[in-house]
Amino acid sequence: MKVRHFFQLLLLLLGIFGFAACNLGDDNPVVVTRDYSKGIFVVNEGPFGGGGTITWHNPQTEETVQDIFGLENGGSLGQFVQSLTFHNGKGYICVNGIGLVVIVDQTTFKFIDTIGGLTLPRYFLPLDQNTAYVSQWGKDGLDGSIARVDLNTNTIVKLIPVGAGPEKMIFTDASTLMVANGGGLGIDSTVSVVDLVAETETARITVGGKNPGDLVKSALTGSNPYVLCAGSFLDATPKGFLDKMAPAGTGFDIPAYSTDLCANPSGNLLYFAGGGKIWTANQFTVTPLFNQSAYGLACHPATGDLYCADARDFTSPGEVVIYNAGGVKTGSFPVGIAPGEIIIVE
Numbered sequence: 585m586k587v588r589h590f591f592q593l594l595l596l597l598l599g600i601f602g603f604a605a606c607n608l609g610d611d612n613p614v615v616v617t618r619d620y621s622k623g624i625f626v627v628n629e630g631p632f633g634g635g636g637t638i639t640w641h642n643p644q645t646e647e648t649v650q651d652i653f654g655l656e657n658g659g660s661l662g663q664f665v666q667s668l669t670f671h672n673g674k675g676y677i678c679v680n681g682i683g684l685v686v687i688v689d690q691t692t693f694k695f696i697d698t699i700g701g702l703t704l705p706r707y708f709l710p711l712d713q714n715t716a717y718v719s720q721w722g723k724d725g726l727d728g729s730i731a732r733v734d735l736n737t738n739t740i741v742k743l744i745p746v747g748a749g750p751e752k753m754i755f756t757d758a759s760t761l762m763v764a765n766g767g768g769l770g771i772d773s774t775v776s777v778v779d780l781v782a783e784t785e786t787a788r789i790t791v792g793g794k795n796p797g798d799l800v801k802s803a804l805t806g807s808n809p810y811v812l813c814a815g816s817f818l819d820a821t822p823k824g825f826l827d828k829m830a831p832a833g834t835g836f837d838i839p840a841y842s843t844d845l846c847a848n849p850s851g852n853l854l855y856f857a858g859g860g861k862i863w864t865a866n867q868f869t870v871t872p873l874f875n876q877s878a879y880g881l882a883c884h885p886a887t888g889d890l891y892c893a894d895a896r897d898f899t900s901p902g903e904v905v906i907y908n909a910g911g912v913k914t915g916s917f918p919v920g921i922a923p924g925e926i927i928i929v930e
Contacts, residue, residue, distance in 0.1 A: 618652075619691055620652065621929070623640050624641040625639070625641075625928075626638065626641070626893060627666065627677075627923070628665065628902070628920030631899055631921045634663070636662070636920070639651070639652070639919040640652045648917045648919075650918075653688065653693060655693075656688075656694055657693075665680075666705065666707070670927070673689070673690050678705040680704050680706070683701075683703055684699065685698065685705060702720050703723050704720055706721065717732055717733070717761060724769070725768040725770070728746050744785060746776040746778065747772045747776055750763045751764045751765075751797040754799045760779065761778040762775055763778060764796040771795065772794070773794050773796070773813070775791055777789065791811055791833060792825045793815065793826075793835075794815055796811045796814075797813070797814050800845045803850065804853065804866060810827065810854060810865070812827075812838075814842060814843060822841070823840050824838040826838050828867070836870040838856070841858065843857055843858065844857055844878070846883045848888050848909065849883070849884075849887075856881065857881040862876050862878060862892060876894070879902075880892075881893070882926035889909070889914065890906070891926045893924065895921075895922050895923055904919055904923065
């Protein structure tokens, strides 16, 4: 879990400020002039008390467009835009503050529908054409669950309890889901194993650090994923941990509040952001690659370039800085406030 999420959601649950209305439609929509089916998408959480946005960048033309949802629909996504996932020609946007997954057309970014009945949704993971799973923190930020969603009706059909503050999820096979229990507004040190046939949690694996948020499988990790633990906000001296999970509890100490574990195109090297640096990890060591503050990180699946979302002061527009695999800066483009997630679509 990213450090700013804790304070955002604490304020949310205490009711310090109200949510901006989410206007998901317009009688006079803007004429579509762009094709959003490919490109670099940056999810901007937005400022405290304000709405989040999504930035689109075309790496071929270098065109950058801010708030593409607002541009194409004439309305706001609402507070705390968390994540974006593309599936079957649609984009699924998790918006924490309004408890919705907002669905858009992938090419036009026009509003299609919402998935409601969620409480602090975090990430959306599709299984097939009919089913997807959404991690959610629950009303107290601790009562975590995974919602199974029917994509034909866009409704929740099952809630599967897991640990506190579930974050990112991965499928280890066609019938097994692993969930990083990020602690939410508390502390957790586990990864849940969910049987998708029985639709129940069958194991809760204790890892070597607190508040795991990212799970990655690659050629490096084999059948066991690596899990990145950010550390707990409640500790006087928080620390992070990169768990190899083979067996669980083995791995490397890393900076507190590290985030966005990802793999290079060949899958033999992992990257993450933490402590004002971008780091590499393999089976034997963790090494700083270059200095760069990043609230979000992604590796291009074809080029291996690293896209680093610098949130700066979290109150003014941020920037995505691009480096090649050798750590040489090759470009940048402006984004919105508090950029956290980067999605690359080829």
